[in-house]
Amino acid sequence: MKTIQLKSIPAITATDTYAFAPGGFADHTTPLILNCWYVAALASEVSRDIISRRLLGTEVAMYRTLAGEPVAIRNRCPHRSFPLAKGKLDGDILQCGYHGMQFDPSGRCVNMPSLPITPSNASVRSFPMVERGPLIWIWMGEADKADEALIPDTHWLHDAKWKSVQGSYYMKSDYISMHENLLDQTHFPFLHPGAIGTPEYARSKLDVRQDGEVIIIDRQLKNSPPPGVYGVPTGLTGKPVHRYSEARFASPALHVAFARIVDPTPAEGAQSDYRFNITHIFTPESNGAIHYWWFNSRDFKLNDQAADDYLHEASAKAYLEDVDALEWILDVVTQDAQPQFDLNFAPDKPGLLMRRVIHDRAAKEAGASY
Ligand code: FES
Numbered sequence: 093m094k095t096i097q098l099k100s101i102p103a104i105t106a107t108d109t110y111a112f113a114p115g116g117f118a119d120h121t122t123p124l125i126l127n128c129w130y131v132a133a134l135a136s137e138v139s140r141d142i143i144s145r146r147l148l149g150t151e152v153a154m155y156r157t158l159a160g161e162p163v164a165i166r167n168r169c170p171h172r173s174f175p176l177a178k179g180k181l182d183g184d185i186l187q188c189g190y191h192g193m194q195f196d197p198s199g200r201c202v203n204m205p206s207l208p209i210t211p212s213n214a215s216v217r218s219f220p221m222v223e224r225g226p227l228i229w230i231w232m233g234e235a236d237k238a239d240e241a242l243i244p245d246t247h248w249l250h251d252a253k254w255k256s257v258q259g260s261y262y263m264k265s266d267y268i269s270m271h272e273n274l275l276d277q278t279h280f281p282f283l284h285p286g287a288i289g290t291p292e293y294a295r296s297k298l299d300v301r302q303d304g305e306v307i308i309i310d311r312q313l314k315n316s317p318p319p320g321v322y323g324v325p326t327g328l329t330g331k332p333v334h335r336y337s338e339a340r341f342a343s344p345a346l347h348v349a350f351a352r353i354v355d356p357t358p359a360e361g362a363q364s365d366y367r368f369n370i371t372h373i374f375t376p377e378s379n380g381a382i383h384y385w386w387f388n389s390r391d392f393k394l395n396d397q398a399a400d401d402y403l404h405e406a407s408a409k410a411y412l413e414d415v416d417a418l419e420w421i422l423d424v425v426t427q428d429a430q431p432q433f434d435l436n437f438a439p440d441k442p443g444l445l446m447r448r449v450i451h452d453r454a455a456k457e458a459g460a461s462y
């Protein structure tokens with residue numbers, strides 16, 4: 093299984109020359125959205141050992157204060173660009189490993205050993221962070237727009253009524269393609285045969301709506317056997333059930349799928365209603381690479397190791413199929429010299445709506461006038 097790596101690859105495309113056009117659709121070359129909360133790291137990754145990660149094209153160093161608060165500052169000393177993550181912590185003060193310049197958690201320089209007086213105008217940028225359950229969110233856009241109320245809801249990841257399995261990938265793709273993949277349910281039976289998709293589900297009617305910048309797909313399929321990922325943990329494999337699902341592009345950082353499986357004829361005393369919340373988190377490293385975290389959460393069999401193991405294995409396999417497909421696609425798109433305008437069909441509408449939302453947000457951030 094691939095794991096999150098701290099190394100980086102360069103951006104595929106220079107984004108400062110991107111041409112915004114009215115009615116445009118974002119693609120892998122669109123400038124990244126900065127005014128958005130993204131996940132910087134899992135809470136379990138950030139400790140008293142400083143780590144670094146490239147997020148939205150910026151090198152970031154992360155650690156915790158003695159009180160346990162997560163801190164993110166630019167991983168680049170303002171003196172000679174030494175990566176601050178290679179320095180050390182002295183209490184809550186981070187000391188650069190090159191000439192010993194010291195910074196407090198706000199990024200303000202509090203000492204420069206080679207000078208008799210602290211250079212009071214020296215600082216390194218710090219970024220707001222908010223810890224919510226297993227996630228640490230970061231704001232890298234305009235500081236005065238960092239409103240915690242904009243962090244999307246993921247309460248099921250730290251609610252005792254839910255149990256989650258989790259995994260992550262570092263992938264050479266872009267968040268636009270990943271969001272489009274998750275809004276595109278017609279690929280399930282072909283890219284993920286057996287585990288996620290059934291041919292009946294691929295043909296079932298979907299209802300697409302847009303609520304502001306959120307894109308929602310509702311779908312239901314009645315009296316049809318569930319795919320493995322729902323059938324095995326519920327014990328309903330092969331039995332006709334009702335399946336209700338909602339897939340939601342919640343923000344550039346987050347896609348959530350809510351699934352409900354209803355057994356219309358439960359055995360005496362047996363449960364009839366089962367819920368799964370599936371959380372996909374994307375943080376671009378650059379226009380050509382993303383950090384991807386996923387969680388598969390359920391509200392039943394909370395202490396069942398076999399269910400954990402099955403769901404982890406099935407999810408990791410299915411999402412790796414997406415990772416592979418999208419890495420192959422970006423490779424073709426960026427390496428094939430012959431231009432192509434991809435065909436769009438009716439079921440591609442949710443993805444196109446999402447690409448329009450991201451395009452318009454990026455245009456607004458860039459101050460594009462058209
Ligand atoms: S490079 Fe950091 S103190 Fe000189």
Ligand SMILES: [Fe+2]
Nearest residue numbers: 273283284414
């Ligand atoms: Fe997929």
